[in-house]
Amino acid sequence: MNKIGIKSAFIAVLAAIICIGGFMIIPLGAVPIVLQNVLCILAAVLIGGKLAGAPAALFLAAGLIGFPVYAGGRGGIGVWLGPTGGFLLGYLLGAVIAGFIAGTPSVSEKKICKSAIIRISLAVFAGMVILYIPGVIRFSAWAAAGGKIPQDKNLFTYTMGVCVLPYLPGDFLKTAVAIPVALKLRPIFAQYLHLEK
Template sequence: MPDPLGQGGTEMGRDTTLLSATLGQESLWRKVFAVLAGSLLIAVAAQFSVPIGPVPLSLQTLAILTIGLTYGSRLGAITLLAYLAEGAAGLPVFSNGGAGIGYMMGPTGGFLIGFVATAWIAGLAADRGWTSNIAKTLPLALIAAVVLYIPGLLWPAAMLGTDWSALWSGWMAPFLTGDVIKAVLATLAVAGGWAVLKRR
C-alpha cells in the first residue's frame, strides 16, 4: 500500500533525513504528527516578526528551511501545504496572527506560495544525504531561500501593479542579508543535529 506521506518510496529517502534517523521506522501516524508539529513550529516562528515595509521580517523562513532540511523534500512540502491549509481554514498561523483566504490573497500571498517551494528545495539536500555536510547543504539552502522571492515578487507585481524598483527596495533588498543568515543557521542546526545523533 503506497504511503501518501512517504519520501518517494526509496530507501535513500527513508534513510537519509534527520527525521527518519531520529524516529526510526516512520509509520504514517508518526509522519502525520511530524507534519502537524512542523506546521505548529512555523506558525509560532511567524509571530516573531519585525514590520519592515510591506513584508515583515520574521523567523518563519528559518523554521521553513529547518523543516525542509530535516524532513526531506516531499514531507517538507506537505508540511507547508498543511500550514497553508490551516491558515485558509481560519487558524491564526500567519504573521501577526493573520488568517483566512483574504489574508492569503493579500500583498504577501506570493511568499506563502513560495514557502512550499522553499521547503521542497531545501529538502532535496536531506533526500541526498547531504545535511550532515555543511559545504554541500548550504548552497542548496541559499537557493531555497532566494527562490522564495520569485512568487513573492511576481504576486504583487501582477496583482497590485507594484513596479520592480519598489519591489527591490521595499520587498527584497532589506531581507536578503537576513535570509542568508537564516540559511546558514538552518544548515548549522541540522548538521549539529546529525553530529549529536552520531555521538549517541
C-alpha cells in the first residue's frame, strides 16, 4: 500500500472509531455526555499536521448525509439545526486546532520529553476548549429563539448551567486520559504513516 493509501486507511479507521463512540452516551438534559468530542481531538493529535481534521470531517460528513453516527445513533441535517448542532462544528474546529498545535508526529517522540508533554497537553486541552465555542453559541441562539430560558435566569447563566458546567469534570477526565494515550501512540502513527523525512 502506498503512502496515500496508508494515510487514508488510518483516517478511515479513526473516523470509524469516532462513529462508534456515538453509541456510548450518557443522557444528561439537552446535551448528552459523549466520547465523540475527545475522540475527535485525540484522532487529530495522532494524525497531526495538515490532515488532523480529516477523521472528524469524515465522521461529520457521514452523519450529515444521514448515517446514524452522531450521539445516540442520530444523523442528518436535523441534528445540525438542533440545540447541540454547534458542538458538531466545534468537533472539527477543535480537531484542526489541536492537530496544528500537536504538529506532525515523529518516531523520535518515542522518547517522551517535557516539551512533548507540554505541547500535546496544550493541543488536547485547546481542542477540548475550542469545541465548546460554536456549541455554546448555537445552544444560546436556540434557547433565546425558543423561549427556553427560565424567568429566574439570564441567557448566559442558563447556557452555562445546561451545556458547559455539568460537563467540565468529565471533559477534564477525558483530557487526562487522552494526553498519555496520544503521547504513547504518536510515534507509532508516525512509523506506520511514513511521515518521517
